[in-house]
Amino acid sequence: MKLVTAIIKPFKLEEVRSALTDLGLQGMTVTEVKGYGRQKGHTEIYRSAEYAVSFLPKIKMEIVVPTAQVEKALEAIQGAAKTGQIGDGKIFVSPIEHTVRIRTGEADDNAL
Amino acid sequence: MLSLVALPAFAQDAAAAPADPYPYILNTFLFLVMGFLVMWMAAGFAMLEAGLVRTKNVSMQCTKNIALYAIAGLMYWVVGYNVMYDGVDGGYFGTFLPKVIPPIDNDPGSYSAASDWFFQMVFCATTASIVSGTLAERIKLWPFLIFTVVLTGFIYPIEGAWKWGAGWLAPGTDDSWIKTFAGADFQDFAGSTLVHSCGGWAALMGAIVLGARYGKYQDGKPVAIPGSSMPLATLGTFILWLGWFGFNGGSQLALGTMADASAVSRIFVNTNLAAAAGVVVAMILTQIFYGKVDITMALNGALAGLVSITAEPLAPDPLWAIIIGGVGGVIVVFTVPFLDKIRIDDVVGAIPVHLVAGIWGTIAVPITNSDATFMAQLVGIVSIGAFVSVVSLVLWVILRFTVGLRPSLEDEIAGLDKAEVGVEAYPEFGTGSQRL
Numbered sequence: 001m002k003l004v005t006a007i008i009k010p011f012k013l014e015e016v017r018s019a020l021t022d023l024g025l026q027g028m029t030v031t032e033v034k035g036y037g038r039q040k041g042h043t044e045i046y047r048s049a050e051y052a053v054s055f056l057p058k059i060k061m062e063i064v065v066p067t068a069q070v071e072k073a074l075e076a077i078q079g080a081a082k083t084g085q086i087g088d089g090k091i092f093v094s095p096i097e098h099t100v101r102i103r104t105g106e107a108d109d110n111a112l
Numbered sequence: 113m114l115s116l117v118a119l120p121a122f123a124q125d126a127a128a129a130p131a132d133p134y135p136y137i138l139n140t141f142l143f144l145v146m147g148f149l150v151m152w153m154a155a156g157f158a159m160l161e162a163g164l165v166r167t168k169n170v171s172m173q174c175t176k177n178i179a180l181y182a183i184a185g186l187m188y189w190v191v192g193y194n195v196m197y198d199g200v201d202g203g204y205f206g207t208f209l210p211k212v213i214p215p216i217d218n219d220p221g222s223y224s225a226a227s228d229w230f231f232q233m234v235f236c237a238t239t240a241s242i243v244s245g246t247l248a249e250r251i252k253l254w255p256f257l258i259f260t261v262v263l264t265g266f267i268y269p270i271e272g273a274w275k276w277g278a279g280w281l282a283p284g285t286d287d288s289w290i291k292t293f294a295g296a297d298f299q300d301f302a303g304s305t306l307v308h309s310c311g312g313w314a315a316l317m318g319a320i321v322l323g324a325r326y327g328k329y330q331d332g333k334p335v336a337i338p339g340s341s342m343p344l345a346t347l348g349t350f351i352l353w354l355g356w357f358g359f360n361g362g363s364q365l366a367l368g369t370m371a372d373a374s375a376v377s378r379i380f381v382n383t384n385l386a387a388a389a390g391v392v393v394a395m396i397l398t399q400i401f402y403g404k405v406d407i408t409m410a411l412n413g414a415l416a417g418l419v420s421i422t423a424e425p426l427a428p429d430p431l432w433a434i435i436i437g438g439v440g441g442v443i444v445v446f447t448v449p450f451l452d453k454i455r456i457d458d459v460v461g462a463i464p465v466h467l468v469a470g471i472w473g474t475i476a477v478p479i480t481n482s483d484a485t486f487m488a489q490l491v492g493i494v495s496i497g498a499f500v501s502v503v504s505l506v507l508w509v510i511l512r513f514t515v516g517l518r519p520s521l522e523d524e525i526a527g528l529d530k531a532e533v534g535v536e537a538y539p540e541f542g543t544g545s546q547r548l
Contacts, residue, residue, distance in 0.1 A: 044336070045402045047409065047461070048449035051336035 039087030135368025149358025160348030164339035168527025170537030184237035242311025245460035298492035304423035304473035312467025324457030386437025390417020393441030416440030
């Protein structure tokens with residue numbers, strides 16, 4: 001099992017969710033985050049005082065996927081989340097040791 | 113029961129029934145209705161300030177506003193009104209006694225005494241509101257309210273007596289000092305100096321003694337601390353604009369004749385034009401200087417326009433009302449950054465809007481009112497400015513070095529809602545205590 005973490009632009013969330021559902025992947029966890037990579041922020045002016053907005057709103061989407069489906073999942077996420085503009089985000093893949101479904105006690109791939 | 117048509121003799125002076133009761137009734141009506149419109153300005157200030165402070169300080173700002181309105185209402189009865197109006201006679205103050213509200217069967221004159229008290233009281237409350245905006249986000253509640261007690265019971269009534277109480281600035285006699293020295297009585301129709309500059313000076317002195325918010329000025333530059341709710345700030349401004357029709361219109365002090373009705377109408381027109389001009393000028397200037405319109409400056413522009421016309425809302429023709437209000441907009445756009453330059457942290461822009469535009473409005477009176485002279489206006493501005501500033505400064509310093517003005521740094525950072533009020537404005541949002 002792998003944990004796929006994707007930082008994406010917020011308005012892309014619905015598209016990404018849809019693409020993953022089409023692959024048969026159910027369930028994800030979503031957090032609202034702020035961040036930046038190469039995308040620069042911008043400055044605003046409030047009552048003549050400048051302030052820099054360095055951190056941009058993003059969505060962090062986490063989904064645990066059976067190892068065999070990781071390749072497909074990455075393709076789907078990238079395809080749906082990409083705009084071609086700077087700031088599209090990144091995807092990280094990390095290993096998951098063990099998974100349990102709380103309601104039934106099913107484990108590992110049976111819990112996904 | 114009193115009937116509208118035939119007034120029994122006991123309702124007026126025992127000597128004779130009045131020939132026509134309607135001027136009395138209409139004058140009283142003007143005071144009451146215009147008075148409660150000005151009362152509504154207290155809501156306007158509260159919402160404007162609530163919108164321009166951060167979420168962690170909103171309850172505190174609301175608390176200050178409801179408290180100061182209540183304190184003004186009490187102090188102005190306890191001592192304020194009579195200090196301002198009872199037996200001033202060309203002097204410096206009246207009597208330090210509570211206002212007597214007469215019984216309804218012995219309330220002679222051109223209007224009900226209670227209606228006059230009420231109308232004047234809400235003006236006192238407006239003065240107090242001005243101070244709370246500037247000092248927001250880093251002042252303790254009770255020291256601020258102590259200052260408000262003195263401002264509403266003594267400072268405002270004394271300087272108000274000098275002009276509206278027929279004191280030394282406007283005794284109405286031909287051989288007075290001011291007539292001789294300056295050529296005319298000091299003129300301030302609805303209070304550009306008496307109310308707005310008075311509040312402004314008290315606010316400025318407070319800001320100097322209190323200091324800026326933590327983190328406001330870093331590396332020699334001002335740091336933006338954006339307000340939490342633009343809808344509230346906008347609503348507050350519209351409410352103030354509405355209330356101002358009462359503030360200026362009611363200052364005609366009479367509705368018993370066609371001329372009075374015409375005057376109040378003209379005042380409404382000029383008041384609205386001045387506010388509108390203030391908004392447009394502020395928007396155009398912020399667009400030019402900053403590349404974007406700043407809503408908070410547009411709101412300030414409206415208020416500065418209103419303050420500017422307040423010294424003389426009757427005499428100008430519409431074009432002059434627009435110019436006078438428009439200059440208010442200019443004042444806001446230049447004064448706000450200037451205050452930051454000299455490290456005066458004015459959270460809501462009350463100093464540009466009330467103090468500076470108040471001075472402008474007062475000095476502009478002779479342009480359209482030939483009963484005024486620039487010298488008399490200057491005498492009023494300077495004398496009232498000096499009195500309010502000095503007394504306020506002394507009082508703020510006393511408060512600072514006795515009970516203390518500022519919360520601890522930890523409390524200021526945590527927010528005054530938690531530290532001073534114990535009730536958060538938005539407990540489920542952001543870092544509120546009820547949000548996981």
